[in-house]
Structure formats: structure tokens, C-alpha cells
Amino acid sequence: MKPLFESTVSALAYSIIREECGVYPHGQEAELNQTVQFVLAQRARMPDFLGVAMMILTLVFAVQSLFFYGALFNRLSHEHRWKHVLAWRHSRISPRRDLIRFYESIAVLGWYSFRN
Amino acid sequence: MKKLSKKDYKVLGAPTGPLRAEVVVIGSGPGGAITAALLAEAGQDVLLIEEGQYLELESCEAFSLDEMVQKYRNGGITPALGPASVAYVEGKCVGGGSEINSGLYHRTPLKIRERWQKEFNVEGLDDSDINQHFEACEKDVDVSLLPGKAPKASLKLHNGALKRGWKSMEVPRWYKYAKGAKLPTDGKRKSMTRTYIPRFLKSGGTMLPETRIMRLKRHTKGWRVTGTHKNGAHVEIEADVVFSCGGAIQTPALLLRSGINYNIGQSLQLHPTVKVTARFSDVINQPGMGVPVHQVKEFSPDLSFGCSISSLPYLELAMTDHPWHMREVEENWPRMGIYYGMITTNTVGTIRTVPFFKDALVRYKLNKADMRLLSDGMRKLCEMLFETGAQALFPSVRGMEPIWTPENLSRIPAMLPFGKTNLMTIHLFSSCPMGEHIGRTATNSFGKVRTQKDLYISDASLICTAPGVNPQGSVMAYARRNALKFLGKL
Numbered sequence: 001m002k003p004l005f006e007s008t009v010s011a012l013a014y015s016i017i018r019e020e021c022g023v024y025p026h027g028q029e030a031e032l033n034q035t036v037q038f039v040l041a042q043r044a045r046m047p048d049f050l051g052v053a054m055m056i057l058t059l060v061f062a063v064q065s066l067f068f069y070g071a072l073f074n075r076l077s078h079e080h081r082w083k084h085v086l087a088w089r090h091s092r093i094s095p096r097r098d099l100i101r102f103y104e105s106i107a108v109l110g111w112y113s114f115r116n
Numbered sequence: 117m118k119k120l121s122k123k124d125y126k127v128l129g130a131p132t133g134p135l136r137a138e139v140v141v142i143g144s145g146p147g148g149a150i151t152a153a154l155l156a157e158a159g160q161d162v163l164l165i166e167e168g169q170y171l172e173l174e175s176c177e178a179f180s181l182d183e184m185v186q187k188y189r190n191g192g193i194t195p196a197l198g199p200a201s202v203a204y205v206e207g208k209c210v211g212g213g214s215e216i217n218s219g220l221y222h223r224t225p226l227k228i229r230e231r232w233q234k235e236f237n238v239e240g241l242d243d244s245d246i247n248q249h250f251e252a253c254e255k256d257v258d259v260s261l262l263p264g265k266a267p268k269a270s271l272k273l274h275n276g277a278l279k280r281g282w283k284s285m286e287v288p289r290w291y292k293y294a295k296g297a298k299l300p301t302d303g304k305r306k307s308m309t310r311t312y313i314p315r316f317l318k319s320g321g322t323m324l325p326e327t328r329i330m331r332l333k334r335h336t337k338g339w340r341v342t343g344t345h346k347n348g349a350h351v352e353i354e355a356d357v358v359f360s361c362g363g364a365i366q367t368p369a370l371l372l373r374s375g376i377n378y379n380i381g382q383s384l385q386l387h388p389t390v391k392v393t394a395r396f397s398d399v400i401n402q403p404g405m406g407v408p409v410h411q412v413k414e415f416s417p418d419l420s421f422g423c424s425i426s427s428l429p430y431l432e433l434a435m436t437d438h439p440w441h442m443r444e445v446e447e448n449w450p451r452m453g454i455y456y457g458m459i460t461t462n463t464v465g466t467i468r469t470v471p472f473f474k475d476a477l478v479r480y481k482l483n484k485a486d487m488r489l490l491s492d493g494m495r496k497l498c499e500m501l502f503e504t505g506a507q508a509l510f511p512s513v514r515g516m517e518p519i520w521t522p523e524n525l526s527r528i529p530a531m532l533p534f535g536k537t538n539l540m541t542i543h544l545f546s547s548c549p550m551g552e553h554i555g556r557t558a559t560n561s562f563g564k565v566r567t568q569k570d571l572y573i574s575d576a577s578l579i580c581t582a583p584g585v586n587p588q589g590s591v592m593a594y595a596r597r598n599a600l601k602f603l604g605k606l
Contacts, residue, residue, distance in 0.1 A: 020442050038181065045191035047475035094535055104436050112429035113181045
């Protein structure tokens with residue numbers, strides 16, 4: 001479970017930074033890796049009951065892409081990953097929106113802090 | 117009393133056996149630090165316990181990721197859950213919230229104190245009772261105005277308010293400026309680690325940092341305080357008297373875990389806050405510009421307005437509500453600033469413990485009237501920003517179109533949407549209110565827990581209702597008053 005969770009968070013953070021911050025992972029891998037580690041660490045620091053809920057929801061997010069795109073989230077192309085992110089971001093179910101909102105906030109804050 | 121030098125300060129590591137103290141103070145924020153210092157100076161044997169680390173104020177850059185990791189509880193990821201969740205932060209380090217906040221100082225407004233007297237029967241709140249405590253604390257932490265001009269981002273809001281004929285003021289801070297200082301950055305913040313904590317240690321007090329207290333248990337001779345040190349060691353302390361000063365979330369959580377629940381954790385209040393990111397034509401922002409100090413109080417206590425920390429990472433974070441416009445921040449950030457509108461409401465929240473989990477569950481149920489007031493606040497804030505030359509405004513509502521002209525203000529709905537509005541607060545209080553109204557309060561007017569012997573609260577939990585201003589000045593004054601009352605000096 002843990003490797004799948006970490007791979008999903010890593011893929012999600014990369015997608016968010018690439019799409020929203022306009023960054024391609026060439027030459028800035030160190031800052032990107034720092035950001036991913038920060039996102040994982042912040043999830044671990046959350047209030048414990050929320051952290052557990054966030055982990056479960058992240059795994060649901062990862063596995064659900066199997067049904068739509070035939071592969072786990074971290075194995076998708078960037079285009080498919082981003083479609084999946086947008087589907088959750090605009091979902092009518094608030095925990096789905098909250099999940100994307102959480103990772104988006106931490107990834108963006110981390111990226112611009114480490115990069116500067 | 118002989119004053120100790122720094123090398124003689126008693127700061128403990130993980131205890132190897134049971135400890136004993138006359139007075140145990142749990143939490144070292146403004147309430148706990150003042151209580152501990154005054155009691156130690158009066159010759160009491162005091163043990164001050166803090167869950168976080170004992171760090172210098174300069175251990176990290178203010179408002180940075182390092183600060184979030186080192187000094188914020190849960191890395192700053194703490195939401196009050198409800199129809200519209202409110203993100204809040206708590207300090208978790210020696211000095212508590214005073215180490216991480218902007219240091220803006222207010223006394224409790226007279227109208228608010230009168231309300232507390234009327235509705236909660238709080239004693240000792242008249243000017244003649246309480247002003248001496250405000251004055252003493254103001255002197256101790258050097259409450260003062262900026263020596264030079266305020267940051268441009270701050271002046272923008274001030275000028276916008278004046279142009280609309282609204283009352284705006286520079287708020288003093290607990291900040292010591294060198295003689296002849298000309299710049300706002302020529303000074304040092306007078307947090308608890310710079311003021312009351314050294315006073316406490318100099319007076320012979322003992323501090324135990326990095327220790328989380330889990331339970332209080334009353335027995336025939338006093339209190340047994342148990343917890344865990346960061347390294348895993350079990351901590352057990354015998355005490356005659358306990359002061360709980362962990363703040364508006366941690367104090368009720370500790371008392372509830374200890375089976376003490378009369379009016380505890382049922383009346384949490386906070387100041388829900390919305391933000392608007394503004395872009396101007398002129399440069400208003402620069403690295404290290406300092407803390408904005410102006411607040412607009414025309415509609416206080418219902419609505420207050422101010423300017424937030426607006427570094428590039430925080431501007432980008434604010435713009436995640438407007439993902440199509442994120443990339444323009446990199447180019448335009450020197451012309452951008454983040455502004456806030458804060459409301460005061462009677463809505464209450466709760467704090468609960470969750471079986472098998474150590475963190476407290478915080479719930480806060482904003483209602484439609486609150487969302488309408490927030491909308492009104494957002495609209496007024498935008499009006500001020502346009503008045504002072506804003507070219508574009510980005511409200512903290514996911515999916516809302518940016519506001520380009522005053523005519524676009526009609527895009528702000530009369531009631532902000534619950535699921536899409538991003539709310540935050542840094543002010544939490546009222547979870548264990550004080551007073552003589554037995555049905556509404558958890559402690560008497562001086563912080564003594566109503567149903568327990570020798571157990572006191574001295575932190576923001578005691579504040580009866582949302583004061584509409586930064587509460588640290590109030591917390592300090594009531595902590596001083598309550599400590600002196602305990603010592604029989606009032």
C-alpha cells in the first residue's frame with residue numbers, strides 16, 4: 001500500500017507543478033523531488049484521523065484510474081493523469097475536491113518556496 | 117530572589133523518573149509564559165511544560181516552510197471541519213503563537229468587555245480593573261508603532277479606506293526598535309522567548325519542552341500529570357496546582373481526555389477570514405517588505421480588513437483558486453498583494469477527542485448569515501482596493517471569475533458558496549469561557565475550573581466571545597490578572 005500511495009502522491013505533485021506552474025521536469029529535478037518529499041511529509045504531519053482518511057482517499061484516487069484509463073494513476077501519461085485530476089477537482093463530491101485542493105496547495109507552496 | 121544566569125537555566129531533557137512541582141503550567145504561549153513567569157517570580161516552584169521545541173526566534177525565516185515545519189502544529193495543516201471548512205494554525209514551540217504571528221496588538225474593545233460582563237457575568241473587567249494589566253503587558257513586550265513608513269502594500273489598503281471615508285489605523289506591534297531606527301525592519305519581535313520565558317527561567321523556574329501531556333488525574337493530595345516525551349519516555353509529575361495554557365484547542369482537548377467536561381469545548385469561536393489577491397499598476401511588494409500593519413475598523417467588530425503576508429509562494433498559493441492566472445504571478449508579483457476580510461460572528465464550534473486517535477476533532481458550522489457577512493466583507497474589501505488603484509482582484513473563491521472593474525463586483529454572490537470558498541483564521545478562542553454565569557462558563561472570572569480543585573485555565577479558551585481583534589493582547593492581560601489573583605495580590 002505504502003509504495004502505491006507514495007508513487008501516486010509523487011505523480012500527482014509532478015502533474016500539478018507541470019500543469020499549474022508550467023514546469024517540465026528537466027533540470028529542476030532536485031526542487032521537484034524536494035517538493036514531493038514536502039508533500040508526503042505534510043500529509044504525515046496532518047491530524048492523525050485526517051491523515052488516515054487522506055491516505056485512503058488517495059488510494060481510491062489511484063485505483064479508480066484503472067477503470068477509466070486502464071492503469072494506476074502513477075502509470076498514466078501526463079494527459080490522462082491531468083484529465084483524472086480535473087475530474088476529481090470538479091467533482092460534485094466534496095471529499096474528491098478537497099483531496100485535489102489539499103495536494104494542489106501543498107505542492108504549489110512547496111515548489112515556489114524551494115525554487116526560490 | 118537571586119536571578120539566575122543563562123547557563124544556570126533549568127531546561128530538562130527526557131525525565132528518567134517521576135517529577136514533582138508545586139505548580140505545573142502546561143503550554144508556554146502568551147498565557148502560559150506570563151503565568152509561569154509571575155508565579156516563579158513570586159517564589160513558587162513552577163514546572164513549565166511545552167509540547168514543541170525550545171527554539172530561538174531566529175531559528176528559521178518568518179512565514180517560511182521551515183517555520184511551518186518547526187513551529188506549527190501538524191505543519192499548519194489543521195482544519196475546523198464543517199459545511200465550509202476553515203483552515204487554522206496553532207503554534208507548537210516554546211512561546212506558542214507569539215513566535216509565529218505578526219505581533220499586531222489590540223486591547224479587548226470596551227464594548228466587547230461590557231458584553232462579557234452582561235452575558236457571562238465576568239468580574240474584574242472594568243477599566244479600573246483591567247487597564248493596569250494591559251499597560252503592564254504593553255510595557256513588557258514593547259508595544260510600539262513603526263519607526264518609519266509602513267510597507268506600500270499596507271498603505272494601499274489604508275489609502276483605499278480613507279478615500280472611501282472609512283476609519284483605518286496603524287496597529288501597534290510587540291516589537292522593540294533600536295533608538296533612531298528608521299525602517300520597520302530595524303527591530304526585534306518581542307515574542308515570549310524574548311520576554312517572559314527568560315524571566316521565568318531567571319527566577320528559577322524549570323522548563324520541560326518536547327513533552328505532550330495526555331491526562332490530568334486528581335487524587336487526595338493534588339494532581340498527577342502524565343504524558344510522553346518526544347523520545348518516547350513516559351512522563352509523570354505530581355503537582356499541587358495545575359494551569360492549563362495550551363490554547364483554545366489543546367486545553368479543552370486535554371481536559372476532555374481527563375474526563376473534565378463541564379462547558380468544555382462546546383463554544384469554540386473564531387474569526388472566519390476571506391482573502392482577495394490584488395494586482396496594481398505600481399510596485400507594492402518586495403522580498404522582506406515586513407509585516408503590513410494597517411487595519412480598517414470602520415465596520416468593527418462585524419468586519420475588519422487588513423493585509424497579509426504576500427511573498428511569492430503565498431501569492432501563488434492564493435492563486436490556486438484561479439489556476440488560469442497562476443503563471444502571471446511570477447511576472448507581476450511585485451505589483452501584487454494579499455488582503456483579507458475578517459468577520460465576527462456568534463457561530464460556535466466544538467472540540468472533541470476521537471477514540472484511538474491523539475489529535476482533536478475541531479468542528480465549526482458556518483451558517484448562511486455568516487456566508488452573507490463574508491460576501492459583504494469581500495465586496496467592501498474589493499471596493500477599497502479599486503479605490504486605491506487595483507487593476508485586477510482575485511477572490512479566494514474557487515472558480516469565481518477575477519474582478520477587473522468595479523462594475524464586475526456584481527459577480528460576488530450575496531452569499532459566498534459553502535463548498536468553494538476558501539476560509540482561514542489565526543484567531544481561536546472561547547472554548548472554555550470564564551465568568552460567574554454557571555450555565556455558560558467553564559471557569560470562574562479568574563480562570564479557576566468550576567468543577568475542580570486547584571485546576572486553572574489561562575489562555576484564549578477563557579475569552580467569552582470573538583473579540584473582533586487579535587486576541588493576544590487580551591490573553592496576556594487576563595493571564596496577568598489571573599496569576600496575580602492566584603497569588604493573592606489583587
